Amino acid sequence: MKLNNILIKILIPVISAIFAFIIGAILISAIGGNPGEAFGYLFKGAFGNAANFGKTLVKATPLIFTGLSATFAYRCGVFNLGAEGQFVVGALTSIWISTAVDGISGVPLIILSLALGALAGGIWGAIPGILKITRGLNEMIVSIMLNYVAVLFMGYIYTGPLREGSVPQTEAVNDALKLGRIFGNNVHTGFLIAIILAVIVYYFLFYTSKGFKLRAVGLNDTAAMYNGFSIKKYMLMAFIVSGAIAGIGGSIELHGVQYRLMSGFGTGYGFDGVAIALIGQLNPIGTVLVAYLFAILRTGANTMQVGTGMPTAVIDIIQALVIVFAVAGSALVNLPKVKQFFTNITSKKQTKVVEV
Structure with a gap:
């Protein structure tokens, strides 16, 4: 069984x-296109050469982090819809560390920045967790509202205290704080961190006693309580760890791709992560694979549009x-x-x- x-x-x-690709093919045919040609350009744009393959891995990286964030929380039976806010808060902390800390630079400062980004994400994730276990508030509503708070606060930061001249964006992190490149010039080391983290989460959930108890709470919190499990402790832990995963994802996106905060940073990653986690059956390895599928679609969409005229919609x-x-x-x-x-x-x- x-x-x-x-x-x-x-x-x-x-x-x-x-099934989705079959219906997509029917749709392409209905608007006068050639499905075979369109999908050919789609996959060519996603991994037709080393550069495109690298772009796909880069696009998959933040999706892996937010997908793992949702997976970890949902395994405990709590619904963290605030990964986008936690992602943004992690990046906010990193840009502040990168511009404010003196006397340390290079790899040590990158490590400090990523660690504090994860910490900030964990703290932001703990807020809906604390309100749920102490006041019984709906964590979905609270975490969604906190997304708006984080994004609006980010807007204040890049248009106010950390604004770069007259441009509504922060100053870019200097070259010494940009993540190193692997597999050529496209993929940053954040991708490896994402893969390692997925393996760690998988091992924790399915091969440790704490992971078993966390999943038991998610499956049936009443039965878990009667077996002596601390329900509130595991729920809060799920929120904190989930937030930390999203927070370090935001820090990595800042140091590896965007290098600065500006309008649109982190938009959509949180809800995409929820979808990816559900499609991946709340399995960390499945989450990585589905995140890569989403990245293929996004990277190849523009190539398909240029090559065939099919809209990216x-x-x-x-x-x-x-x-x-x-x-x-x-x-x-x-x-x-x-x-x-x-x-x-x-x-x-x-x-x-x-x-x-």
Whole structure:
């Protein structure tokens, strides 16, 4: 039965992506395009050469962080919709550290900046957690509201105290504070940090006692409470760690790609992370793969538009369809009759094995 569950969780996002691309092909045909040609340009733009492949990995990096942030929180049964705000707060802390700290530079300052960015994200994530466990407030509403607070505060920073001359943006971090490059000149070391973090989160959730207890709280908090688990402690921990993951993602995006704060920084990453986590079946490794799929769609969209004239909105539709099909598929396989169907299939297979 466990093998069947794993297989189902793998098949849901794969089948969802296939169906989304099929409908996308029908849509392209309906507006007079050639689906084969369009998808050819899409994948060529995403990884047709080393430079494009590197761009795709760079675009996947912040999505991995916000996806892991949502995954960690949801595994504990709490809904952190504030990853965008935590992402922004991490970047805000990093730009302040990068411009205000004297007497330290280079790699030590980058490490300090990333660490404090993670800390800031964790503190920002703790706010809805504390309000939930102490006052019973809905964490989804609180975390969404905090997104607006973070973005508006960022606007104050880059148009006020840290404004660069007459331009509404902060001064760029100096070259010594930019993340090093790997795989040529495109991919920064933040991508490796994201992959390492995904492995750590996976190991913690599925191979440690603390991770087991956190998942137990997420599956059934009442049963976990009667088994002596500290429900509130694990919920708060989930919010803090989730926020810290998003915060370090914002710091890495600042030091690796954008180098400065300006209008639009971090926009959409938080809610994309939620979608990626759900499509990836709340599995850190699945989250990484789905984040890469989203990055492929975004990197290749412009190449497809230039090569075929197809609007990039087609890719947005495909991405939305992947989300819809994945969520619908997950809901479908959890229906009692569907579960019973797979249980019956497994029982028949086991019976046949015994008879042989």
